[in-house]
Amino acid sequence: MATTSVTKTQKAAVLMMLFGEKAAADILRNLAPREVQHLGSAMYQVNDIDNDTLDEIIEEFLIALRKESGIGLGAPGYIQNIMTEALGDDKAQSVLSRINPMDTNKPIEILDWMDARAIAELIADEHPQIMALVIACLDYGLAAEVLGLLPDELQGDLVHRIAALNTVQPEPLKDLEQVMQRKFKQSSTMRASQIGGVKAAARILNFTRSDMEQRILGNLRKEDKTLMQSIEDNMFVFDNLIKSDDRSMQTLMRSVEAELLVLALKGADEELQAKLLSCMSTRAAANIRDEMEAMGPVRLTEVQEAQKQIVAVARRMADEGTIVLAGRGGEQMV
Structure with a gap:
């Protein structure tokens, strides 16, 4: 092998x-x-x-x-220690939550080890705000699975509530602990935690299937068009393709019409252009470059529409398991 x-x-x-x-x-x-x-x-x-x-x-x-250099070894713990020593525990946690939000304590971290169906059943009879809090605390892929197991009519409301969350103070988290303590042991700390927000809602939707995402965004558009737009702006976009592996991009390039790719790449930066063209044959890449040069100026709206169409193809292929899109689920890389 x-x-x-x-x-x-x-x-x-x-x-x-x-x-x-x-x-x-x-x-x-x-x-x-x-x-x-x-x-x-x-x-x-x-x-x-x-x-x-x-x-x-x-x-x-x-x-x-x-x-590898040794400079990064143990860095998160070291940074937290010196921040705490210099600023005190509360101020240090506040600073750390802003400069490294992923390092903040998750109040119900144990849920990440539970099956999606078990979590969905656990929260099914709770108030939607509690359901939103629980989902917002989960790993994004797991959150999307749990969301998909809940009733369709609830999904839009839950995403709306997740997007409206930001910093959750200890009191609501304590209430959440009391609701959940019959099922698992709680180990959260009594300090404000960064939970939810527009980016969290967007990342959860990135893990959902396209049809479910469109239904939820459609519901949000009716309730709060500005919020829906903010979430959509933070979701997987054409520029994100640069983070995906070459094999997936080679498969995607074979599934996209050349005319559409020419138009989409007109608005892409050089690094992304080079990435995608390197995933094609030398002859095909040369033809794309020639057509881009011959095309001349194009409207930005046309470029954006072409990019959206390619992203739609990519997401459909990711849903089918044909390719892996970085940040949209699939295999975790280690």
Whole structure:
């Protein structure tokens, strides 16, 4: 088995098997729930790796390790410690929540380890505001799954409530704890937490299927067109394609009409143009460049519409599992 046919997750799984039980367990403790699930699944898949492939994986790992500098090791803990020492606990947490929002404490982190259906059943009879709080606390992919299991008529309202959330003070979180404590042990801290907001609502919708997303956005448009636009502006857009892997983009490029791609790339920056054209044959890329130069100036609205059409194709293919879009679900990369 050549290393080109082994995914990054499977390579990580091979290394985990080599590290030994204690070291592997220590690594797993520092991963997010979804990462643990994907890596654990991959560990079952790599029991037939041949020696040559194994050697290549180890060599690749050692080369990458040598390139790493030590400056980032332990940085989050170090930064938190010096901030707390300099500013005190409350001020430090306030600063950290602004400069590193992903580092804030999640009040119901244990839910990330629960099955989506179990969470949906857990909150099904609660007030919509409590449901929104719970969903906003989840990993975005899991949140989208839970949202999809709830009644259609509730989904738009819940996304609206999630988008309206921002900083949630300790008192509402304490109430939430009391509602949920019959099901799991709570370990949140009594300080303000960053939960929800427009970006969170957008990222949750990024993980939903296109038809569900359009239905929810349609409902939001009727209630609050400005909020709907803000959410839509923060969702997956054409420029995000640069973050996806080359294999997925090669598949996407074969599914997009050349005329549409020419128009879409007219409004893209050089880095994105180079990325997408590199995922095509040399001849096809040259033809696209020639047509772009021959086209001359075009209306921005035409470019934006072409880009939206390509994004729609990409998202449909991602829903079908044909490609993986970075930030829209699919396989977690480690």
